Amino acid sequence: MSEEKNMSSNPSAPAPASQADLEQLRAEMIEMRDEAKRMRDEAAQMKAEIVEERTKLHDQLAVLDDRGGQWSDYLEVRGLHVEFDGFVAVKNLDLTVQHGDLRFLIGPNGAGKTTIIDAITGLVPATGSAEFRGEQLLGRKPNDIVKLGVGRTFQTASVVEELSVLENLQLAEGFRKKGRELFQPMGGVSQNIEYMMDVCNLTVDANKPAGILPHGKKQWLEIGMLLVQDAHLLLLDEPVAGMTPAERVQTGELLKRCSKNRTVIIVEHDMDFMRQFADSVTVLNQGEILAEGSVEDIQNNEEVVRIYLGGGEN
DSSP: OHHHHHHHHOTTSOOOOOHHHHHHHHHHHHHHHHHHHHHHHHHHHHHHHHHHHHHHHHHHHTTBOTTTSOBOOOEEEEEEEEEETTEEEEEEEEEEEOTTOEEEEEOSTTSSHHHHHHHHTTSSOOEEEEEETTEEOTTSOHHHHHHTTEEEEOSSOOOOTTSBHHHHHHHHHHTTOOGGGGGSOOOSOOHHHHHHHHHTTOGGGTTSBGGGSOHHHHHHHHHHHHHHTTOSEEEEESTTTTOOHHHHHHHHHHHHHHHTTSEEEEEOOOHHHHHHHOSEEEEEETTEEEEEEOHHHHHTOHHHHHHTGGGTOO
8 A cells, every 4th residue: 555655656657558558669679670680681682792793803803914904814735745654645735725714624534634634733744835824834843833823623522521611721721821821820711711612602511520511512612722722723623523413503503603703624524514514615535636616516526426425425
């Protein structure tokens, strides 16, 4: 009773909330929730637009020659010749792959496809010329070739399985560092790595050990490791071997994105994959070029069909 008197005698005491007040408060809370969702959606859209603009800018700037805006990221091979104890694996081969071209090298086993890649990356001795960005690659050590922006993958992914996806990328990025930088702690995640994880569909796997990744994602990680090293010539040896159909499609889409601002060469036996994603094709036979052109050109070439495509390899 005394409490009621105190409340009635205290004009500053808050009045009990009516049902209408509660309904209004509930409506305001719903409106605030909807506004927060709208702001999150706008932020996500802005992030997507930033990534798109960054990609466009990278496309425009990364491959422009400072001396006049000419495309400089292309591979030019002239008279490439590789012999092993008298066996000619590659015979005086000429090959030009332009910037932005997703080039497939196909041909029977022993045609010289992988040997060409090995010669360009300094793994086997060769004569002739192989220039990228105006730099002669032949005669250099493999590590020096990597520093010139040339990266390659092998048929088996060479990631460090005990390390996480992020740590593998940081390790690869560290290859570009010099001197004291090599001994500095990794620290936070660089924008370069964040961007490349997004490009390679690996963001959700950043903290997972590389060893537990599916086969396809291990290949994407290896490609990502080349990208964080700022490789502009990518040489990939059968990148979709052993992948599921879905992984092959996702890998093809990734390589299409990579080829927009890089020179990409793929050694491949999967003809369906080649038909779906190749910009151009070089057919090799016994260390020489048998034919070059678009997928349609190659499929309509009678000699290619007779020697290779007609041989049951598809």
